[in-house]
Amino acid sequence: IDRIANTTEFNTKKLLNGDVATTALNFQIGANTGQSIAVTIATATTAALTINGISVGSHTLANQAIASIDEAIRAISTSRASLGAIQNRLEHTIANLNVASENLAASESRIRDVDMAQEMMFFTKTQILQQAGVAMLAQANMAPQSVLQLLR
Numbered sequence: 001i002d003r004i005a006n007t008t009e010f011n012t013k014k015l016l017n018g019d020v021a022t023t024a025l026n027f028q029i030g031a032n033t034g035q036s037i038a039v040t041i042a043t044a045t046t047a048a049l050t051i052n053g054i055s056v057g058s059h060t061l062a063n064q065a066i067a068s069i070d071e072a073i074r075a076i077s078t079s080r081a082s083l084g085a086i087q088n089r090l091e092h093t094i095a096n097l098n099v100a101s102e103n104l105a106a107s108e109s110r111i112r113d114v115d116m117a118q119e120m121m122f123f124t125k126t127q128i129l130q131q132a133g134v135a136m137l138a139q140a141n142m143a144p145q146s147v148l149q150l151l152r
Contacts, residue, residue, distance in 0.1 A: 002052075005045045018043035029093045037093075039086050042079040049075055 005016040013019055024038040046052035049072035054065040 001044070001046050001049070005043070015041050016044040018045065018048065027090070029090070029097075037086065037089060039083075041083065042075065044076065044079070 006014065008014065008016045010025075013025070020039070020041040021043045024040045027037045027039065029035055029037055042048070051065075051068050051072045054061075054068055056062040056065050
């Protein structure tokens with residue numbers, strides 16, 4: 001038990017030897033300050049669970065050992081339940097952040113993306129108007145030439 005407590009680590013922090021019991025792990029779960037979860041994990045060494053040095057040499061000592069082990073099991077179960085609740089909160093937060101990210105991408109898409117059909121319609125309309133204007137100018141330039149030819 002002590003070997004596991006002393007070697008279980010995350011991000012170079014020992015999780016079960018008491019380091020996280022005194023200094024919480026803080027996880028930023030939102031975009032704003034204050035949107036964080038502080039996680040503390042109870043110490044799980046044999047000394048903290050009061051099961052170090054237990055003896056089963058006699059009937060009385062065996063009963064005391066069973067009581068100590070039962071209390072250690074209760075403490076570990078409580079710690080696991082707390083960690084399970086924190087895990088559920090983190091999973092819920094992940095799901096919410098994924099939805100927010102998807103909504104943000106959809107909003108950006110609505111703002112940036114072009115309606116191709118509408119833009120092609122405007123392009124074609126503008127092109128037709130431009131060609132009509134060029135044709136009108138060509139006809140307008142031909143009128144003075146026609147009058148000049150009549151006078152000759």
